[in-house]
Amino acid sequence: MSEATPPKVPRRRLGANGPEVSALGLGCMGMSEFYVGATEAGSLETLERALELGIDFLDTADMYGPYTNEELIGGFLKGRRQSVFLATKFGVVRGPRPQDRGVNGRPEYVTSSCEGSLRRLGVDTIDLYYQHRVDPAVPIEETVGAMSRLVEAGKVRFLGLSEAAAPTLRRAAAVHPITALQSEWSLFTRDADAEILPTCRELGIGFVAYSPLGRGFLTGQFQKAGDVPEGDYRRAAPRFAEENFEKNRSLVAALEALAKEKGLSAAQLALAWLLAQGDDVVPIPGTTKRSRLEENARAVEVELSEAELARIAGAVPATEVAGLRYPVAGMQFVGR
Numbered sequence: 001m002s003e004a005t006p007p008k009v010p011r012r013r014l015g016a017n018g019p020e021v022s023a024l025g026l027g028c029m030g031m032s033e034f035y036v037g038a039t040e041a042g043s044l045e046t047l048e049r050a051l052e053l054g055i056d057f058l059d060t061a062d063m064y065g066p067y068t069n070e071e072l073i074g075g076f077l078k079g080r081r082q083s084v085f086l087a088t089k090f091g092v093v094r095g096p097r098p099q100d101r102g103v104n105g106r107p108e109y110v111t112s113s114c115e116g117s118l119r120r121l122g123v124d125t126i127d128l129y130y131q132h133r134v135d136p137a138v139p140i141e142e143t144v145g146a147m148s149r150l151v152e153a154g155k156v157r158f159l160g161l162s163e164a165a166a167p168t169l170r171r172a173a174a175v176h177p178i179t180a181l182q183s184e185w186s187l188f189t190r191d192a193d194a195e196i197l198p199t200c201r202e203l204g205i206g207f208v209a210y211s212p213l214g215r216g217f218l219t220g221q222f223q224k225a226g227d228v229p230e231g232d233y234r235r236a237a238p239r240f241a242e243e244n245f246e247k248n249r250s251l252v253a254a255l256e257a258l259a260k261e262k263g264l265s266a267a268q269l270a271l272a273w274l275l276a277q278g279d280d281v282v283p284i285p286g287t288t289k290r291s292r293l294e295e296n297a298r299a300v301e302v303e304l305s306e307a308e309l310a311r312i313a314g315a316v317p318a319t320e321v322a323g324l325r326y327p328v329a330g331m332q333f334v335g336r
Contacts, residue, residue, distance in 0.1 A: 006297040009054040012279050016204025018158055018179040019127070021085045023275060023300055025057030026050045026293070027210060027286030032069035034233035035216075038288040040072065047076050049290045051083055053297045059182075059210070059284050061089035061132055062117050070120040081123060087208075088117050089132035089162060089182075091143075092333075103333060105135030107146035114150050130160040130182055134336035140164075140171050148176035160208070163334040166199040173203050183334075185209035185281075187218060187255065187270050188239070188248075189325050190318040191335070201280065211325075212274050212283035214239070217248060219267040219292075220256050224249075238323030247322040254315040264302065265295055272302035273312045 012023045029035075031043035047058070060069045070088060077084060090113035093102040110131075117126060129150065131143055150156040158179035161172055172178050181200055185192050186209065200207050213219050215234055222228060225245040234240045239248055252266060259269040267285075274283045285296050304312070324331055 006053055006294045007301050009297055009300050011054075012282055013206070014128075014158075014208070014282060015177075015179040015206035015280070017177065018206055019085065021057040021282060022055045023282060024055055024271070024296060025059055025087075025208065025282055025284035026055050027284040028058055028060045028069055028073060029064045030286045031288050032065045032072055034064075035286075035288075036229045036232045042290075043072065043288050044076055046288055046290050046293050047073075049293055051080070053293070055293070055297065056083060057085045057087065057282065057284065059087045059208075060121075061092070061130075062113060062120075063089070063092040063094055063132065066094045067116075067120060070117055074121040074123070077122060085127045086121065086123065087128035087130065087160070087182075088121065088126055089130040090114065090117065091130075091132040091135065101329070101333070103133045103135045105131060105138040105140070105143035107142055110143060110146035110150070114155055118155060125154060126156045128158045128160050128180060129156040130162050130180070131164075132162050133333045134161065134164050134168055136336055140168050141175050144172045144175040144178075151176070162210075163336070165335050166195045168336060169196075169199055169203060169205065173205070178203070178205050180206040180208050180282075182208040182210055182284075184211045184325060185274065185283075186212045186214050187273060187312070187316040188214035188251075188318065188321050201278075207278075207281045209274055209281060209283040210286075212285050213267055213270055218252060218255065218270045219265070220252055222249070236327060237325075238327060239321065239325065241323060244322035247320070251316045251320060255312070258312055258315055262302070267292075267295060268299045268302060269312065271296055271299035272304055273309060275299060275302075276304050276309055 009022045011020045014021050031038050060073050093104050147159050160180040162182040225242045228234045256266045259266045287293050
């Protein structure tokens, strides 16, 4: 694999009847919140480099910041709108404290949230609009019905859900075609394998994998729990906690050993494993650094045999990962 110029990232169809997007997207959350160290200049440089590499699938949400991530992306989009496939989300409601979270799927909230996102992003149409988390107090038919009216109005092109359960996907798809499900999937998190992914494939829904590098754990950049910077969201993430760190670090070490055999980084091997799970899978690793973006992009060059895929999965068994993927309060919002 070339170490000089990263490859032009190929394209994949998102869902059976959806659009073509870059096979790797770019998660933009960390450019505005949750992870420390981001600068606006560095983020804009990374976004620019993403387009040069053919990574045109940008992912944001109104709750990132809150709101400031959409504003950042909106500024970047000026003069570039036709070069980007733009995804954003609604439905997570922030409280006065960072840890305060709620959900809202009421039809009137869907409409007002979309108007706010369009304004901050400075666009007339959102390419892919997700419900960020399912609201158990509102029938999914009502929420998706309101989302479908945004499509009819030309304000949204395609619809998606995030962290939805299989029965919810079926009910949603009966109201309007669902182009993508965005849920966490990585070597560390394989909850989707048993029921969610087969349901997506049955219904022709593409799978967008967020946190494909385990919030950075699978990159190997963290050697001990104390390496996570003060003020970083991961300080409160169970898998990075002192009592779980060493066990999870040993799994990453096994991945690093396999990656070394192929002349890859652990991140590249983790992304290549995910890309090989099917042409309907689009990982969206987040980064604020050009160098990390280029490293990730090289994963599209990696070819893995069935034996290698099995060996990778066996080296990092998801059942051995210590700790929940979110704190207990956050876990209540997934799989609804």
